[in-house]
Amino acid sequence: MEAQTTPKLKKPPKPSKPITxxxxxxxxxxxxxxxxxxxxxxxxxxxxxxxxAITHSLPLSQWYFDETxxxxxxxxxxxxxxxxxxxxxxxxxxxQIVHLQKGLDYSSNTALYFQRISVIFSDLCLLHxxxxxxxxxxxxxxxxxxxxxxxxxxxxxxxxxxxxxxxFLLGIxxxxxxxxxxxxxxxxxxxxxxxxxxxxxxxxxxxxxFVYLLRHYCWKGFVRGFWRLFILGVIVVAVFxxxxxxxxxHGQMQQVIHRMFPFGRGLCHAYWAPNFWVFYIILDxxxxxxxxxxxxxxxxxxxxxxxGIVGDLSPFAVLPQITPVxxxxxxxxxxxxxxxxxxRHPRPVRITRWVAYAYTCGFLxxxxxxxxxxxxxxIPLAIVAVQSLxxxxxxxxxxxxxxxxxxxxxxxxxxxxxxxLLLLLHSMLMWLGFSAQFTKRISLELEKSEKKKxxxxxxxxxxxxxxxxxxxxxxxxxxxFLHPIIFGDKLPFIPLMLSSTYxxxxxxxxxxxxxxxxxxx
Amino acid sequence: xxxxxxxxxxxxxxxSERFSDTSFSNPYSxxxxxxxxxxxxxxxxxxxxxxxxxxxxxxxxKRKVNNKKGKEEKLIVECDDESDAWWxxxxxxxxxxxxSIALFSLLVRVAVSLHPYSGAGSPxxxxxxxxxxxxxxITLNLPLKEWYRNSTVNDLRYWGLDxxxxxxxxxxxxxxxxxxxxxxxVALFTSRGHESYLGKLLMRWTVLSSDVLVFFPxxxxxxxxxxxxRNPSRSMSGIAWHMAIxxxxxxxxxxxxxxxxxxxxxxGLTVGAIASLLSDKDLVACVLYSLALNHKQMSAYFAPAxxxxxxxxxxxxxYPFLQVLKLGLVVLGTFLIVWWPYVHSMEAFLGVLSRxxxxxxxxxxxxxxxxxxxxSVLVKWKRLFPTQTLKLLSFGATISxxxxxxxxxxxxxxxxxxxYGLLNSAFSFYLFSFQGRMGSKFxxxxxxxxxxxxxxxxxNSEPQF
Numbered sequence: 001m002e003a004q005t006t007p008k009l010k011k012p013p014k015p016s017k018p019i020t021x022x023x024x025x026x027x028x029x030x031x032x033x034x035x036x037x038x039x040x041x042x043x044x045x046x047x048x049x050x051x052x053a054i055t056h057s058l059p060l061s062q063w064y065f066d067e068t069x070x071x072x073x074x075x076x077x078x079x080x081x082x083x084x085x086x087x088x089x090x091x092x093x094x095x096q097i098v099h100l101q102k103g104l105d106y107s108s109n110t111a112l113y114f115q116r117i118s119v120i121f122s123d124l125c126l127l128h129x130x131x132x133x134x135x136x137x138x139x140x141x142x143x144x145x146x147x148x149x150x151x152x153x154x155x156x157x158x159x160x161x162x163x164x165x166x167x168f169l170l171g172i173x174x175x176x177x178x179x180x181x182x183x184x185x186x187x188x189x190x191x192x193x194x195x196x197x198x199x200x201x202x203x204x205x206x207x208x209x210f211v212y213l214l215r216h217y218c219w220k221g222f223v224r225g226f227w228r229l230f231i232l233g234v235i236v237v238a239v240f241x242x243x244x245x246x247x248x249x250h251g252q253m254q255q256v257i258h259r260m261f262p263f264g265r266g267l268c269h270a271y272w273a274p275n276f277w278v279f280y281i282i283l284d285x286x287x288x289x290x291x292x293x294x295x296x297x298x299x300x301x302x303x304x305x306x307x308g309i310v311g312d313l314s315p316f317a318v319l320p321q322i323t324p325v326x327x328x329x330x331x332x333x334x335x336x337x338x339x340x341x342x343x344r345h346p347r348p349v350r351i352t353r354w355v356a357y358a359y360t361c362g363f364l365x366x367x368x369x370x371x372x373x374x375x376x377x378x379i380p381l382a383i384v385a386v387q388s389l390x391x392x393x394x395x396x397x398x399x400x401x402x403x404x405x406x407x408x409x410x411x412x413x414x415x416x417x418x419x420x421l422l423l424l425l426h427s428m429l430m431w432l433g434f435s436a437q438f439t440k441r442i443s444l445e446l447e448k449s450e451k452k453k454x455x456x457x458x459x460x461x462x463x464x465x466x467x468x469x470x471x472x473x474x475x476x477x478x479x480x481f482l483h484p485i486i487f488g489d490k491l492p493f494i495p496l497m498l499s500s501t502y503x504x505x506x507x508x509x510x511x512x513x514x515x516x517x518x519x520x521x
Numbered sequence: 522x523x524x525x526x527x528x529x530x531x532x533x534x535x536x537s538e539r540f541s542d543t544s545f546s547n548p549y550s551x552x553x554x555x556x557x558x559x560x561x562x563x564x565x566x567x568x569x570x571x572x573x574x575x576x577x578x579x580x581x582x583k584r585k586v587n588n589k590k591g592k593e594e595k596l597i598v599e600c601d602d603e604s605d606a607w608w609x610x611x612x613x614x615x616x617x618x619x620x621s622i623a624l625f626s627l628l629v630r631v632a633v634s635l636h637p638y639s640g641a642g643s644p645x646x647x648x649x650x651x652x653x654x655x656x657x658x659i660t661l662n663l664p665l666k667e668w669y670r671n672s673t674v675n676d677l678r679y680w681g682l683d684x685x686x687x688x689x690x691x692x693x694x695x696x697x698x699x700x701x702x703x704x705x706x707v708a709l710f711t712s713r714g715h716e717s718y719l720g721k722l723l724m725r726w727t728v729l730s731s732d733v734l735v736f737f738p739x740x741x742x743x744x745x746x747x748x749x750x751r752n753p754s755r756s757m758s759g760i761a762w763h764m765a766i767x768x769x770x771x772x773x774x775x776x777x778x779x780x781x782x783x784x785x786x787x788x789g790l791t792v793g794a795i796a797s798l799l800s801d802k803d804l805v806a807c808v809l810y811s812l813a814l815n816h817k818q819m820s821a822y823f824a825p826a827x828x829x830x831x832x833x834x835x836x837x838x839x840y841p842f843l844q845v846l847k848l849g850l851v852v853l854g855t856f857l858i859v860w861w862p863y864v865h866s867m868e869a870f871l872g873v874l875s876r877x878x879x880x881x882x883x884x885x886x887x888x889x890x891x892x893x894x895x896x897s898v899l900v901k902w903k904r905l906f907p908t909q910t911l912k913l914l915s916f917g918a919t920i921s922x923x924x925x926x927x928x929x930x931x932x933x934x935x936x937x938x939x940x941y942g943l944l945n946s947a948f949s950f951y952l953f954s955f956q957g958r959m960g961s962k963f964x965x966x967x968x969x970x971x972x973x974x975x976x977x978x979x980x981n982s983e984p985q986f
Binding site: 140 | 934
C-alpha cells in the first residue's frame with residue numbers, strides 16, 4: 001500500500017501548499033512516536049512478530065494451519081500478504097525476527113525498532129486518506145482535521161504504544177470514504193472490499209456500503225442498473241478472489257474462516273469495552289442482588305465476567321443469555337434507520353456519518369468487542385466534526401471519553417504520565433481549535449450585520465458536558481489513588497468496571513446523538 | 522525602588538515596537554533544533570519541510586491579498602492573521618497557549634525520559650544518575666554536618682557531594698520521595714549502583730516535577746513580563762513561538778531528562794530572576810539569583826551581567842550606596858540562610874567551599890568546543906604554560922571578554938542590554954573559563970539565553986552555533 005501512496009503524495013494537484021503542511025504535521029507526530037519506541041508494548045507486538053515469521057518461513061498453504069505459538073494468524077489474507085511484505089525487510093535487518101522457532105518472544109532492539117518504525121511508515125496510508133478527504137476544504141478546517149486524525153492520541157496509544165496497525169487500516173477506510181464523497185463509487189467500493197480483506201471487523205459497515213452503492217450507483221434504470229450491479233459485483237468478487245483465491249486453491253477455506261472467527265469467546269472482553277452490554281451486566285447484577293434480598297432463590301452465575309475469556313456458560317443470574325445471533329440482530333436493528341435513510345436519499349455528503357454510525361452500532365451492540373474498536377468511529381467522525389458547532393461539541397465529548405476508555409490498555413506506571421498528557425493535550429488542542437473555528441464564523445456574522453457586540457455564542461460545552469468531563473477526572477482519581485488506599489490489592493476489577501461503565505454513558509450519548517442526527521437529516 | 526512602572530512599560534514597548542516585526546521570521550527553528558537532536562535521520566526531512574514552509578509563509582501574505590473570494594474572506598484574513606498556520610492555537614491568549622505548549626513539551630520530556638540515562642548498567646561509577654541518587658542516599662541517611670565531609674560512611678571519592686547546599690537540600694527532599702515508594706533505592710551503602718524499573722521511574726519523576734514546579738512557572742513569568750504592554754492579539758503567535766523555543770530547548774531536555782541532571786531548577790531560578798529584574802523587582806531578583814547560585818555553581822556564568830546591570834541601576838538612583846547596600850544585604854541574607862548549617866565554624870565552611878571548586882583538573886577535557894580546546898590545535902597551551910599561569914590567563918581572558926557589556930551596563934543600564942549582557946557573559950565563560958568540563962554542560966544554558974535573544978533581535982544578528 002505504501003508503495004502506491006507515496007508517489008501520489010508527492011505530486012498533489014494544487015500548488016504544493018497543503019501537502020507540505022500535512023507532511024509537517026506528520027513529521028511532528030512521527031518524532032514523538034519515534035521517541036516512544038522504548039515504551040510498553042503489549043502481547044500484540046509478539047503476535048505481529050510471529051505473523052512475520054509465519055508468513056516468511058512457511059509456504060502459503062500452511063499459514064492458517066501453523067500452531068507454533070498460541071498467536072495464530074487470525075486476520076484475512078491481505079493482512080497476511082502485508083506481513084509477508086514487511087518480513088522481506090525484517091529478514092534483511094535481522095533474520096531472527098522471522099525465524100519460526102528461534103524468534104519466539106524475540107524482542108531485541110532490532111525487532112523493536114523495525115516493528116515500531118513499520119507502524120509509523122504504514123501511517124502514510126492514513127496520511128494519504130486524510131489528504132484526499134481534506135484537500136478541498138479551507139485551511140482552518142483542514143488543519144483541525146489533521147490535528148484530530150494525524151495527532152490522534154488514541155492512535156498513538158493503540159498503534160504506537162500497545163502495538164497494532166490501525167492507522168494503516170483506517171487509512172484505507174478513509175481513502176474509500178474519500179472516493180465515495182467525490183462520487184467515484186466504484187473506486188470506493190473497491191477500496192472497501194480491499195479493506196475487508198485486510199481486517200474483517202470492518203464488515204460492520206458493509207450493509208451501509210451495500211445499500212448506498214446499490215441506490216447511488218446502480219439504481220439507474222433496469223438494464224443500466226443491472227449492468228452496473230454486475231460491474232460492482234465483478235470487482236468485489238475479483239478483490240476477494242485475489243485475497244482468498246490461493247486458499248480456495250489449496251482447499252483451506254474452512255480453516256481460514258475458522259481462524260478468522262474464533263467462536264467460544266464471551267460476550268465481553270476481559271476488560272469491558274464501554275458499550276451497551278456493560279449496562280446489561282450491571283442491571284443483571286443489581287436485579288440479582290435485589291431479588292436475592294426479596295427472598296428469591298438466585299443461582300450464582302456459572303461463569304464470571306472478570307475472569308478473562310468466557311466460554312459457553314451463562315454468566316447471567318437473572319436476565320436472559322445473550323448469544324452471537326442476538327447481538328447480530330441488535331446491530332442490524334440499530335443500523336436500520338441509517339439504512340432506510342441511505343436507501344431513500346443516498347447522498348455522498350452523508351456517507352461518512354453513516355459509516356461512522358454503523359461502527360458505533362457495532363461497537364455498542366457487537367459480540368466480544370474490544371475497546372480499541374472505538375477508533376473505527378472516532379477517526380471517521382473527525383471528518384464531520386468541523387462541519388457545525390453541534391458536531392464539534394459532540395466530537396469533543398466523544399473523543400475525550402473514547403481516549404479515556406483506552407487508559408486501561410497502558411497499565412504500567414511508566415506510561416501513566418504519557419497517556420494522561422496525551423489526553424490533556426488532545427482536549428486542549430480540540431478546545432482551542434474548535435473555539436477558533438466557530439468563534440471566527442460568529443465574529444464574521446456579526447461583522448456582516450455590523451454589530452460590534454462581543455461574541456456570546458461560540459464553542460461552549462455546557463454544564464452537563466463539563467460535569468461529565470469532570471466526572472472522568474473523579475473516576476480516574478478514585479480508581480488510581482483512592483482504590484489502592486481503601487481496598488489495597490483486593491477487588492482489582494472495580495476501577496475498571498467503574499471506568500467502563502462511566503465511559504459507556506458517553507458512548508451511549510454519542511450513539512443517540514448520531515441516531516438523532518440521522519433521523520433529523 | 523523609585524522607578525515607577527511607567528517608564529519601564531514605555532521602554533519595553535519601545536523595544537517591542539523595534540523588534541516585533543522581525544521577530545520569529547523563522548518560527549520552526551526551535552522545533553528544528555529539537556528534531557535535529559532527537560533523531561538525526563529525520564533531520565533532513567524536517568529541514569526540507571521547514572524550508573518549504575518558510576517559502577510558503579513568505580508567499581502567504583501575497584496569496585491572501587490576491588484571494589478574491591469576496592469581502593468576507595478578506596475580513597477573516599485580516600482579523601485572524603491567517604497567514605500564520607498556527608493562529609488557532611494562540612487565539613485564546615498567553616495562558617491558554619502556554620498551557621498547550623507546556624503540555625506538549627512535557628510530553629516530549631516524558632518520552633525522552635523513557636530512554637536509558639547515561640551510564641546505565643555500566644559499573645563501577647555509572648553516571649550522573651548514580652551521582653544524584655547517591656546524594657539522595659547520603660543526605661537522607663547522614664546528619665547535615667556530615668554531608669560534605671569525608672568519613673567512613675561518606676566516601677567522597679565515590680560521587681561525593683560537590684554542589685552547593687541547595688542541591689543537597691533538594692536531594693534530601695527527593696530522597697524522602699524515593700524512600701516512601703522504594704526504600705531500597707536510597708538505603709545507605711546497599712543501594713550503590715541501584716538500578717530498577719521503579720527506581721529509575723521515581724528518579725525521572727523527580728526531574729519532571731522539578732521542571733514543572735520551577736522551570737515552567739519561571740518561563741511563564743518571564744514571558745508575561747517580557748511581553749507586558751504589547752497588544753497580545755497582534756503578536757500572539759510570536760509569543761507562542763518564543764515560549765516553544767524556550768520550553769522545547771533540546772539541550773535542556775536531553776541533559777535533564779535523557780542524561781539525568783537537575784539543571785531545570787537552577788535555570789528556572791535564573792529565569793525567574795531575569796523576569797523579576799525585567800519587572801523592576803530587584804530584591805526578588807537578587808533572592809532568586811542567589812538561590813540559583815546556591816543550587817549550581819555554574820549559574821555564576823551569568824553573574825557579570827546581573828552584577829553590572831544592578832550596579833548600573835543603583836548608581837542612577839538617589840542614594841546609590843544605600844541601594845547597593847540593600848541589595849548586598851539581601852544577597853548575603855539569602856546565602857546565610859542557605860549556608861546556615863555550615864557557617865558556625867570556619868572549618869566546616871571551608872570544607873564545603875573546597876568541595877565546590879575543584880581546581881585540580883586541566884584547562885579543558887575532551888570533546889569541549891571552547892576556545893582553549895580549539896586553538897590547542899595550533900598552540901599547545903598545556904605544554905607552553907604551567908597550570909598556574911593558565912589559570913591566570915583564562916581568568917584574564919574571561920573577564921576581558923565580558924568586560925565591554927559590563928561597562929556598558931554600568932554606564933547606561935537597559936533591559937535589552939541586560940539580556941545581551943547575559944549572552945555575552947555566558948559565552949565568555951563558556952569559551953574562556955578554566956576547566957572546560959563544566960562548560961560543555963553549560964552549553965544548554967547558553968542556548969536558553971540565545972533563544973531569548975533570538976526572540977528579540979534582528980535575524981541578521983542571529984548567533985551562529
